[in-house]
Amino acid sequence: MEVDVLYVGAGPANLASAYHLMKQVEARNERAAARGQQPIEAPTILVIEKAAEVGDHQLSGAVINPRAIAELIPDFQEQGFPTEHICTHDYFYAFTRSGTIKFPRFANPPMFKKKGYHVASLSNVVKWMAARCEEIGVEIYPGFAAKEILTEGRRVLGIRTGDMGVAADGSHKPTFQPGMDIFAKVTVLGEGVRGNLSNKLIDDFDLHGLNPQTFETGIKEIWRVKPEKHRPGRVIHGSLFPDFFGQINGMWLYDMKDNLVSYGFVTPLDSEDPNNDPHRAAQEFKKTPFMRDLLEGAELVRYGAKTIPTGALYAQPKLYVDGALLVGDSASMCNIMKLAGVHLAMKSGMLAAETIVDALEADDFSTNTLGGYAERYRSSWAYEEHLQGRNFTGSNEIHPLFGMFVNIPLMVLTGGRGLIDPIRTHPGHTRMKKLRELPPGKRHSEPFEPDGVLTFSKEHLVGFSGTAHEADQPSHLVVADRDLCATSCAIEYGNPCEKFCPAAVYEMVDDKDNPGHKKLFIHH
Numbered sequence: 001m002e003v004d005v006l007y008v009g010a011g012p013a014n015l016a017s018a019y020h021l022m023k024q025v026e027a028r029n030e031r032a033a034a035r036g037q038q039p040i041e042a043p044t045i046l047v048i049e050k051a052a053e054v055g056d057h058q059l060s061g062a063v064i065n066p067r068a069i070a071e072l073i074p075d076f077q078e079q080g081f082p083t084e085h086i087c088t089h090d091y092f093y094a095f096t097r098s099g100t101i102k103f104p105r106f107a108n109p110p111m112f113k114k115k116g117y118h119v120a121s122l123s124n125v126v127k128w129m130a131a132r133c134e135e136i137g138v139e140i141y142p143g144f145a146a147k148e149i150l151t152e153g154r155r156v157l158g159i160r161t162g163d164m165g166v167a168a169d170g171s172h173k174p175t176f177q178p179g180m181d182i183f184a185k186v187t188v189l190g191e192g193v194r195g196n197l198s199n200k201l202i203d204d205f206d207l208h209g210l211n212p213q214t215f216e217t218g219i220k221e222i223w224r225v226k227p228e229k230h231r232p233g234r235v236i237h238g239s240l241f242p243d244f245f246g247q248i249n250g251m252w253l254y255d256m257k258d259n260l261v262s263y264g265f266v267t268p269l270d271s272e273d274p275n276n277d278p279h280r281a282a283q284e285f286k287k288t289p290f291m292r293d294l295l296e297g298a299e300l301v302r303y304g305a306k307t308i309p310t311g312a313l314y315a316q317p318k319l320y321v322d323g324a325l326l327v328g329d330s331a332s333m334c335n336i337m338k339l340a341g342v343h344l345a346m347k348s349g350m351l352a353a354e355t356i357v358d359a360l361e362a363d364d365f366s367t368n369t370l371g372g373y374a375e376r377y378r379s380s381w382a383y384e385e386h387l388q389g390r391n392f393t394g395s396n397e398i399h400p401l402f403g404m405f406v407n408i409p410l411m412v413l414t415g416g417r418g419l420i421d422p423i424r425t426h427p428g429h430t431r432m433k434k435l436r437e438l439p440p441g442k443r444h445s446e447p448f449e450p451d452g453v454l455t456f457s458k459e460h461l462v463g464f465s466g467t468a469h470e471a472d473q474p475s476h477l478v479v480a481d482r483d484l485c486a487t488s489c490a491i492e493y494g495n496p497c498e499k500f501c502p503a504a505v506y507e508m509v510d511d512k513d514n515p516g517h518k519k520l521f522i523h524h
């Protein structure tokens with residue numbers, strides 16, 4: 001199959017890009033007609049999305065800076081953008097296990113000022129954006145996962161989708177359909193965080209940024225609270241102390257429609273502690289008096305977890321190669337200091353679209369023209385915003401105390417520079433210590449005992465995540481050397497995979513073929 005522009009992933013970045021591209025071509029052709037010049041032919045634009053429906057892979061609930069959507073569709077509210085509430089009151093709280101210190105609103109750190117931001121379900125936002133795209137002629141194919149990048153030398157030609165109807169043992173089921181090759185003049189990778197194709201492109205074409213990408217795991221829960229506890233317009237950010245000084249953490253909470261509140265908790269994945277367990281941290285946080293009071297008599301509606309790229313500006317890869325562009329989280333556009341990536345994803349997509357119009361006009365899809373995307377980005381407000389937060393992750397990697405009390409306040413005063421610029425960071429996994437390197441009291445973690453009312457096991461919560469997989473399909477998780485799981489990984493690190501995965505996907509089980517030994521089992 002051949003198209004002019006292929007978008008991989010139907011997230012906010014690519015949908016904003018596809019919409020903007022169509023509109024920009026229209027605008028350029030109107031200007032050309034007024035000057036009596038030749039129009040550009042309307043491009044064929046295809047968006048493929050691996051989820052069965054657009055929006056199914058979005059972790060619902062977001063506080064969105066409206067700057068980008070207002071540039072993209074100035075009358076977005078009149079056109080029915082699915083805003084649930086607009087933030088009227090933003091707060092920062094310091095939580096302890098026994099109480100809450102509520103900062104006065106004037107002392108709310110600048111990164112948590114969210115007044116005027118839109119609270120919405122991200123899933124509904126992308127569904128709405130997809131509908132706007134389809135109205136103007138963009139084709140969207142959900143249910144198609146790009147599996148491989150097609151290249152010729154150092155030029156991207158398109159992608160190959162995965163085979164469908166393959167059984168877990170690799171045999172073909174009656175529903176088998178081979179993957180297809182989609183060729184495009186430009187392929188835009190907006191796969192979100194840790195995109196398979198994006199990572200491969202970054203590695204193969206050596207597009208790495210200054211720092212390696214780092215990650216946090218965000219856990220989200222949606223609860224239906226008693227009506228008297230529902231406060232539309234409120235957005236709270238906070239951290240749990242003294243835990244923060246050992247390893248940073250962050251929480252947020254905001255009210256959605258129908259007495260729903262969205263609660264989230266983030267834990268870094270570059271922890272020194274192999275027992276680091278983001279699910280457990282999110283459950284433990286709900287035992288604070290504030291959360292106990294809020295969730296008293298409430299009902300859990302939804303659970304989800306997803307990684308967030310935290311490297312921001314200094315982990316941003318080169319954004320273009322011959323025939324392809326990287327946008328959104330795949331290009332490390334998320335602003336972790338503000339816990340916000342939707343507006344930056346959209347803006348990066350829009351800048352990519354403007355560059356693609358130049359490429360269509362020049363009929364040149366090489367870096368000569370596509371390099372204009374990086375130039376546009378560097379003169380945009382999105383880059384300016386990233387500059388302000390550029391040393392946030394590095395400050396916290398040096399030490400959360402240094403970050404919170406020294407460098408982040410200094411960064412606010414110096415436009416992002418702080419004491420040292422740039423701060424170099426390390427790949428998250430390289431920071432993990434062996435159990436014997438931890439203080440004796442920290443080597444072992446007691447099993448987590450949920451109460452079934454406020455706190456729940458991973459297995460229970462996965463039932464609230466809305467994920468459904470065909471049982472008989474090949475595992476998408478590949479463990480390079482499973483022998484290590486039962487040997488050095490178990491002995492030196494205590495199998496961190498059993499802890500860090502919030503969906504309890506990895507489990508060390510008794511090895512029936514090798515009595516007295518364990519082996520790794522991966523749950524679907």
Ligand SMILES: Cc1cc2nc3c(=O)[nH]c(=O)nc-3n(C[C@H](O)[C@H](O)[C@H](O)COP(=O)(O)OP(=O)(O)OC[C@H]3O[C@@H](n4cnc5c(N)ncnc54)[C@H](O)[C@@H]3O)c2cc1C
Binds near residue numbers: 011064190192
């Ligand atoms: C817990 C959590 C809370 C957050 N809260 C906020 C918030 O309140 N406000 C805010 O602004 N930001 C928030 N963010 C960040 C924000 O969600 C992201 O920055 C934003 O969604 C990035 O958009 P994107 O289009 O780049 O990627 P995504 O939104 O991740 O979309 C990528 C899409 O591509 C699809 N895809 C991936 N690979 C393939 C493939 N190979 N083939 C086909 N399809 C593919 C995926 O299924 C997905 O639909 C949060 C993130 C997390 C994890």
